Amino acid sequence: xxxxxxxxxxxxxxxxxxxxxxxxxxxxxxxxxxxxxxxxxxxxxxxxxxxxxxxxxxxxxxxxxxxxxxxxxxxxxxxxxxxxxxxxxxxxxxxxxxxxxxxxxxxxxxxxxxxxxxxxxxxxxxxxxxxxxxxxxxxxxxxxxxxxxxxxxxxxxxxxxxxxxxxxxxxxxxxxxxxxxxxxxxxxxxxxxxxxxxxxxxxxxxxxxxxxxxxxxxxxxxxxxxxxxxxxxxxxxxxxxxxxxxxxxxxxxxxxxxxxxxxxxxxxxxxxxxxxxxxxxxxxxxxxxxxxxxxxxxxxxxxxxxxxxxxxxxxxxxxxxxxxxxxxxxxxxxxxxxxxxxxxxxxxxxxxxxxxxxxxxxxxxxxxxxxxxxxxxxxxx
Numbered sequence: 041x042x043x044x045x046x047x048x049x050x051x052x053x054x055x056x057x058x059x060x061x062x063x064x065x066x067x068x069x070x071x072x073x074x075x076x077x078x079x080x081x082x083x084x085x086x087x088x089x090x091x092x093x094x095x096x097x098x099x100x101x102x103x104x105x106x107x108x109x110x111x112x113x114x115x116x117x118x119x120x121x122x123x124x125x126x127x128x129x130x131x132x133x134x135x136x137x138x139x140x141x142x143x144x145x146x147x148x149x150x151x152x153x154x155x156x157x158x159x160x161x162x163x164x165x166x167x168x169x170x171x172x173x174x175x176x177x178x179x180x181x182x183x184x185x186x187x188x189x190x191x192x193x194x195x196x197x198x199x200x201x202x203x204x205x206x207x208x209x210x211x212x213x214x215x216x217x218x219x220x221x222x223x224x225x226x227x228x229x230x231x232x233x234x235x236x237x238x239x240x241x242x243x244x245x246x247x248x249x250x251x252x253x254x255x256x257x258x259x260x261x262x263x264x265x266x267x268x269x270x271x272x273x274x275x276x277x278x279x280x281x282x283x284x285x286x287x288x289x290x291x292x293x294x295x296x297x298x299x300x301x302x303x304x305x306x307x308x309x310x311x312x313x314x315x316x317x318x319x320x321x322x323x324x325x326x327x328x329x330x331x332x333x334x335x336x337x338x339x340x341x342x343x344x345x346x347x348x349x350x351x352x353x354x355x356x357x358x359x360x361x362x363x364x365x366x367x368x369x370x371x372x373x374x375x376x377x378x379x380x381x382x383x384x385x386x387x388x389x390x391x392x393x394x395x396x397x398x399x400x401x402x403x404x405x406x407x408x409x410x411x412x413x414x415x416x417x418x419x420x421x
Contacts, residue, residue: 131162
């Protein structure tokens, strides 16, 4: 940066000098500045007032404003001056220090342009659309005039290139919050959360700065094939922490474990002798497991399947089959339900009893006559 000159009546003014002046006249496209000790006034073109595009000089300068300017050209009875270059010289030193330290600072969004946002930091700073937020933003119009926090991600003084990121600040804050959350939660904790994303294998739930996974098997006591039928993004939920992996920042959660189990108050719905309709879920050598309520299965022992003798349940039943069952016994504490199919079926006819009734006489011989003749022959031998 050129040293500021002590102006006097004999002072020589050269290009590159830094001078101080007062805005004497503000037109649409230029500002006339009187410079102490100078033989004539200087002009600041609108393009040299700011690093940003402005429509009118009066948007950034008013009559009477004191300005620090650089002489860019000495013409006959006129100086061409630049406020923008002085601002940039001052700004780069500060920006380089902020870049080196990774400092987070606030700045106002001055403009919204194709591809991102523009910020005035003495030099033009650009925020690419991908570095504004940590999520997709379709329209940035509402960002103009907003004050956001930024970090410098790229700086090249020679090329006048300054790239800023608000997203980097958000990610840094989230990383810090994640660390705190992981350090303070443990398996068994029950927490409030918000569903962030639905995926085919479950749902990611925000539990205060970090997302944990609720696997599809932990969403409900009922069997779930499509998570979206049970949960929606933004939905508040209670979750139980199943496990915490600090090294990989992974947290396993369960919604199911915070809900009343399917066996809760089952005795209010089922009593001994009740007849229910259920679905055969599994066939085993000793019987069939039948689901009578979501998550509630009872056992039909092989001896309770049929009045006929069967060697395996597969002979008369198949998985997925709907059956009617009678409740033989209920034990909610042990989650046991004894059922019977055969008690609802008719007992097949017993073996027919043979009736040895004597035939009517049709030949003229009686039964005693035949027996008598046989006995007579036997005695004559």
